[in-house]
Amino acid sequence: MTAFPELLPSRFQYDLGGLNVSTERTLVGAPVLFRHSLRQSNYRLTLTYENLLESEATLIRNHYVNSAGSHATFTLPIAFWGGADVIPASSLLRYESEPRETQRGVYTDITVDLVVVIGNFLRFSLLGETAEVGSEETVTSYPMSGTGPFILEGGDADLSVAATLIIQGGGAES
Secondary structure, eight states: OOOSOOOOOEEEEEEEEEEEEEEEOOOOSSEEEEEEEEEEOEEEEEEEEEOHHHHHHHHHHHHHTTTTTTSSSOOOOOOGGGTHHHHHHHTEEEEEOOOOEETTTTTEEEEEEHHHHHOOOOOOEEEEESSSSSOOOEEOOOOOSSSSSSOOOOOOTTSSSSOOOOOOOOOOOO
């Protein structure tokens, strides 16, 4: 996990998201609302950079690539907030989408959309059982997304040998 480059944006926009509520239409006209959790989600942060030099724009591009796009999480530099108490300074973020660029001759304008990752972070332990070199690896990124079933490919593993994959959310809250 690497911190976002220490470039202060020209401006930023913060969206507090909302509660996890879905709406179902009814025949009587009034919708029925279902609340799925007690936490807000979908916190978003949009950073707008204007008049960046090529070397500064490259810092953002490289960080996006090194973060594997929207896969890995990172922190923002403490100086970014300028003392504002918007979110905890230790909060983790990830890219929502690829940074958008506008070239203006020597200068570049870049808009970066980030998602603030709030909540419990699941830890996935991949055990190599009889492996001799580093039999345990802890992963704190997002190895799976979407809907199941998920299939773990064993590569050249012997299909006649039984294996078990257990994924536990350990203390995850709704």
